[in-house]
Amino acid sequence: MAEAxxxxxxxxxxxxxxxxxxxxxxxxxxHEGKRYAMAATAVSELSLDPPSMLIxxxxxxxxxxxxxxxxxxxINILHADHVEISKRCSGxxxxxxxxxxxxxxxxxxxxxxxxxxxxxxVCRNRSCTKFxxxxxxxxxxxEVVSVEQAxxxxxxDGRYSxxxxxxGC
Amino acid sequence: MAEAxxxxxxxxxxxxxxxxxxxxxxxxxxHEGKRYAMAATAVSELSLDPPSMLIxxxxxxxxxxxxxxxxxxxINILHADHVEISKRCSGxxxxxxxxxxxxxxxxxxxxxxxxxxxxxxVCRNRSCTKFxxxxxxxxxxxEVVSVEQAxxxxxxDGRYSxxxxxxGC
Numbered sequence: 001m002a003e004a005x006x007x008x009x010x011x012x013x014x015x016x017x018x019x020x021x022x023x024x025x026x027x028x029x030x031h032e033g034k035r036y037a038m039a040a041t042a043v044s045e046l047s048l049d050p051p052s053m054l055i056x057x058x059x060x061x062x063x064x065x066x067x068x069x070x071x072x073x074x075i076n077i078l079h080a081d082h083v084e085i086s087k088r089c090s091g092x093x094x095x096x097x098x099x100x101x102x103x104x105x106x107x108x109x110x111x112x113x114x115x116x117x118x119x120x121x122v123c124r125n126r127s128c129t130k131f132x133x134x135x136x137x138x139x140x141x142x143e144v145v146s147v148e149q150a151x152x153x154x155x156x157d158g159r160y161s162x163x164x165x166x167x168g169c
Numbered sequence: 170m171a172e173a174x175x176x177x178x179x180x181x182x183x184x185x186x187x188x189x190x191x192x193x194x195x196x197x198x199x200h201e202g203k204r205y206a207m208a209a210t211a212v213s214e215l216s217l218d219p220p221s222m223l224i225x226x227x228x229x230x231x232x233x234x235x236x237x238x239x240x241x242x243x244i245n246i247l248h249a250d251h252v253e254i255s256k257r258c259s260g261x262x263x264x265x266x267x268x269x270x271x272x273x274x275x276x277x278x279x280x281x282x283x284x285x286x287x288x289x290x291v292c293r294n295r296s297c298t299k300f301x302x303x304x305x306x307x308x309x310x311x312e313v314v315s316v317e318q319a320x321x322x323x324x325x326d327g328r329y330s331x332x333x334x335x336x337g338c
Contacts, residue, residue: 047301119185132216
């Protein structure tokens with residue numbers, strides 16, 4: 001492989017990440033009374049003991065300041081039918097307007113939970129590590145709700161998709 | 170949501186994560202001359218500046234010690250036809266035997282790269298943060314190769330799958 005300049009490398013990374021298919025989630029939090037929501041794919045399972053997950057959030061995202069201030073958060077996995085919710089939570093709509101689509105409840109901590117989510121993980125915000133343009137937030141999972149049938153919305157190759165029901169093993 | 174004990178919560182987390190569909194990758198490294206490989210899904214894009222990704226690796230994985238010692242690594246995204254490579258790199262085969270399936274080359278740093286990968290990201294091991302049973306390793310991306318057509322192997326709901334080619338937007 002040839003050496004690449006930083007912009008070339010960022011472009012190559014962007015291209016390569018088109019294959020890193022991911023379930024689409026909406027990360028939510030409440031801070032100083034206000035609700036925040038953001039569609040994302042930079043999410044990972046972390047540890048089962050303690051039960052935990054992590055999210056990577058761009059410093060320019062509206063969610064970044066509340067999370068940096070320690071706000072707890074919820075990771076809501078979208079169903080394949082939730083394209084409009086994903087678009088609403090990643091487009092030009094801001095603040096409360098992001099909750100106009102879908103049915104949202106409050107967790108016991110007051111964090112917005114999407115009622116029709118494939119799964120929702122309410123997390124205690126345990127730490128933030130900044131790296132480059134992003135912050136990595138570790139969430140200790142406090143509450144989980146999930147459905148039986150997994151059919152999540154997937155983002156891959158710059159488009160939405162869903163998994164095939166009959167591909168094996 | 171009712172309060173759950175720690176084992177109940179871990180079980181609920183495991184159930185909820187069945188919907189967190191992910192592309193399957195094989196993480197590789199070379200340490201003291203030996204090659205290591207491990208199938209994984211706990212991977213996330215991080216920042217474009219610097220180009221970076223992160224991986225979460227269980228402390229009991231054979232890959233953990235080399236990575237903890239600072240070994241650089243490669244994240245190889247599998248193609249939907251690579252089920253056997255995934256199984257080989259997550260099953261009972263150990264060490265070199267994990268490279269018996271697939272065509273592997275060395276990057277300029279000597280790290281194994283899967284020739285037929287959807288994308289391969291050679292990463293400088295920048296940091297390790299331990300949390301619970303796992304370590305979070307941040308990799309600064311040094312080299313990327315990728316193919317044009319994205320059709321990655323997906324792990325969802327406890328099985329392998331691939332995305333539907335014609336689901337929109």
